[in-house]
Amino acid sequence: MVESRRGRGRGGRGGAAAAKVVEEEEDDYGEDIIRVDGGMLEGGGQLFRMSMALTYLLKKDCLITNIRGKRGNKGAGLGNQHLTGLKCLKQLIVGSKVKGDFVKSKDVHFKPGKNSIKRDQYEADCKTPGSVHLISQMTLPCLLFQEMPQCKLTIKGGTLVNNSPPAHSYEHVFLPMIRRMGVGVEYEVKKHGLFPDIVGEVEVTIKKLEQQLKPIDLVERGKLLGCTVHVTTTDKFHPIYTDLFKPQFTALFRDKVSATAELTIKDENCPIKKQGSAKVLAITAILHFEQPTCLQANILLDNCDEARGETLAKELIEQLLLLTATPNVCTDEYFADQLLVFMALAEGTSRLTCKELSLHAETIIELLKQFVPEIDIQVSQVGEGEGKYTMVTVKGLGLAPAA
Numbered sequence: 161m162v163e164s165r166r167g168r169g170r171g172g173r174g175g176a177a178a179a180k181v182v183e184e185e186e187d188d189y190g191e192d193i194i195r196v197d198g199g200m201l202e203g204g205g206q207l208f209r210m211s212m213a214l215t216y217l218l219k220k221d222c223l224i225t226n227i228r229g230k231r232g233n234k235g236a237g238l239g240n241q242h243l244t245g246l247k248c249l250k251q252l253i254v255g256s257k258v259k260g261d262f263v264k265s266k267d268v269h270f271k272p273g274k275n276s277i278k279r280d281q282y283e284a285d286c287k288t289p290g291s292v293h294l295i296s297q298m299t300l301p302c303l304l305f306q307e308m309p310q311c312k313l314t315i316k317g318g319t320l321v322n323n324s325p326p327a328h329s330y331e332h333v334f335l336p337m338i339r340r341m342g343v344g345v346e347y348e349v350k351k352h353g354l355f356p357d358i359v360g361e362v363e364v365t366i367k368k369l370e371q372q373l374k375p376i377d378l379v380e381r382g383k384l385l386g387c388t389v390h391v392t393t394t395d396k397f398h399p400i401y402t403d404l405f406k407p408q409f410t411a412l413f414r415d416k417v418s419a420t421a422e423l424t425i426k427d428e429n430c431p432i433k434k435q436g437s438a439k440v441l442a443i444t445a446i447l448h449f450e451q452p453t454c455l456q457a458n459i460l461l462d463n464c465d466e467a468r469g470e471t472l473a474k475e476l477i478e479q480l481l482l483l484t485a486t487p488n489v490c491t492d493e494y495f496a497d498q499l500l501v502f503m504a505l506a507e508g509t510s511r512l513t514c515k516e517l518s519l520h521a522e523t524i525i526e527l528l529k530q531f532v533p534e535i536d537i538q539v540s541q542v543g544e545g546e547g548k549y550t551m552v553t554v555k556g557l558g559l560a561p562a563a
């Protein structure tokens with residue numbers, strides 16, 4: 161819940177820890193502070209990251225308590241990746257202030273004030289394979305509203321790690337979608353980062369917006385044109401890809417998904433130089449449609465053994481079948497939540513369709529409403545029975561670029 165200082169008692173719902181922060185910083189709180197319960201709905205890292213990004217974008221200080229409150233006692237509080245993102249944002253926004261920026265911290269008070277992003281480069285180092293794309297999730301929307309013409313972020317961490325966008329989906333599905341909205345972004349994987357001990361590196365260069373973001377309309381996809389499958393493995397699993405996976409996938413794809421769509425399988429093995437103990441097999445399948453839009457499914461196995469490789473193609477095909485079963489679904493469950501913030505910032509009305517709204521997406525919608533109570537976001541169900549899907553319509557705020 162977001163309430164102004166006046167609207168609530170001392171300490172608020174964050175419990176004892178939150179009360180401590182409040183007491184320590186009594187004088188720091190303005191009328192406009194947004195208070196977020198970091199354990200609401202999905203209650204994980206994404207809620208923290210987007211709270212911090214919206215704090216800068218909407219120029220409202222934020223106190224987030226109970227960070228990652230749904231991750232249980234062991235997981236709660238800031239992890240390495242979340243902290244690296246926060247420090248990156250703090251450094252980029254010259255003059256901003258932050259309290260609670262340490263590992264395991266459950267409360268963070270972030271005060272960008274009226275300060276803006278004035279650095280044209282920064283290196284964020286996770287020191288572990290924490291997801292570089294999740295650090296980018298927090299920083300990229302902010303960097304659109306920077307003072308410099310562009311900013312080059314070097315992010316060190318994981319590029320193919322579980323529960324986060326894998327490199328190929330990020331590059332070939334997510335970035336093209338936001339480019340359509342006017343985002344100027346270049347992305348390059350310098351080295352893949354893998355669980356448990358290979359720290360990789362990407363370079364993301366983001367251009368300052370010259371005009372407001374354009375809305376996007378992702379409600380029709382048209383004919384399936386083709387499927388690209390990116391297979392990345394550490395050396396040991398190369399034979400699975402060549403001898404077993406490729407023919408199996410080809411057969412299943414032709415049989416069940418489309419007999420005419422073109423199938424391209426890309427061996428992405430080369431960029432991985434084995435340095436640690438990682439035994440990763442990462443497969444991302446991207447379906448390309450006419451309109452244009454892309455749907456993706458991915459599988460990532462840390463600690464893969466050869467027997468597991470045999471069932472992978474079938475698992476991936478199941479995911480692709482689910483994605484293609486409902487006509488007009490244009491985003492998968494993951495990228496729907498990641499697009500919402502851009503839609504909210506754009507000038508005009510954006511729409512997206514997905515099979516079902518994920519809890520991550522519901523959480524972002526709730527967070528946006530907390531930051532901007534008057535924002536107009538409608539969620540509706542379209543169709544019936546098996547063909548039913550969800551449409552989200554967002555009337556964007558039309559945030560103006562930095563002067």
Ligand SMILES: Nc1ncnc2c1ncn2[C@@H]1O[C@H](COP(=O)(O)OP(=O)(O)OP(=O)(O)O)[C@@H](O)[C@H]1O
Nearest residue numbers: 204205206207228231323324325326458494497520
């Ligand atoms: N397989 C996937 N493909 C694409 N995006 C993904 C995938 N898995 C997760 N994501 C996206 O990554 C983000 C994960 O957010 P989440 O809060 O779960 O992560 P986190 O920072 O690791 O925190 P926590 O450890 O608290 O879960 C979401 O935006 C989600 O949509």
